[in-house]
Amino acid sequence: MRREGPNAFAHPRRKRNFRSRDRKPLLQRKALRSGRVHDLSMAQWTAIPVDSDALYLGTRIQKITISALVRHMLHTERFWIGAIDALPPGATLPLPGRASDLENVSDGKTLVLSYRKSFSENLQRLQNLSSETLGKEIVFVDRKYTVMGFLWSILGHHAYHLGQIDLVMRQQGMQAPEYMEWPEKGKVLG
Structure with missing residues (x-):
């Protein structure tokens, strides 16, 4: 929703004047405001709101859906972060193969829990990387990176697909989750 006028910078959860096109029934507005990825209906997980022949990702994802994007992020991040420590200097990091272990994971809460588990494991692996490993040179799709440089690319990849979701x-x-509203309010992040 684009905001203009005196309420343009008002907090989105505070009461404000809605223009006529924003007037939705109160319950619908509340449902949109509280929407989270794990609350999506099964139909929303695989919906293609605006279909076109350009709605693909490489050769592996034929139609971009929330389900396909979450599975792609889970698989690629787990693969890359799991592989970079063992690569010898100058080695080529291969493209991730098929995510056959995700084929039987159902959409919805099960997929979200799988992603959260993988994300937590990835963070642990990253914390264990040595300075030597972070400075090591590797190759990915014919481009040279240090491991630290490649980790920045993984962050960009994550942000790119999170924006698509x-x-x-x-x-x-649906109103998407706020980007900086982490569930851990008491924990210092960093």
Whole structure:
């Protein structure tokens, strides 16, 4: 929702004047405001709000859906972070293969829990990387990186697809989660 006028910078959860096109029934507005990825209906996980022949990701994802994006992020991040420590200097990091272990994971809460588990394991692996490993040179798709440089690329990859998930949710009338509202409020992040 684009905000203009005196309420343009108002907090989105505070009461404000809605223009006529924003007037939705109160319950619908509340449902949109509280929407989270794990609360999506099964249909929303695989919906393609705006279909076109350009709606693909490489050769592995034929139609971009929330489900396909979450599975792609889970698989690629787990593969890359799991492989970089063992690579010898100058070695080529291969493309991730098929995510056959994810084929039987159902959409919804089960997939979200799988992603959270993998994310936690990835963070632990990253914390265990040595300075020597972070400075090691590797090759990925014919480009040379230090491991630290490649980790920055993984962060960019994550942000790119998180933005796509956000957009697909919004195209379905869901309000996507706020980017910086982490569940761990008492924990210092960093």
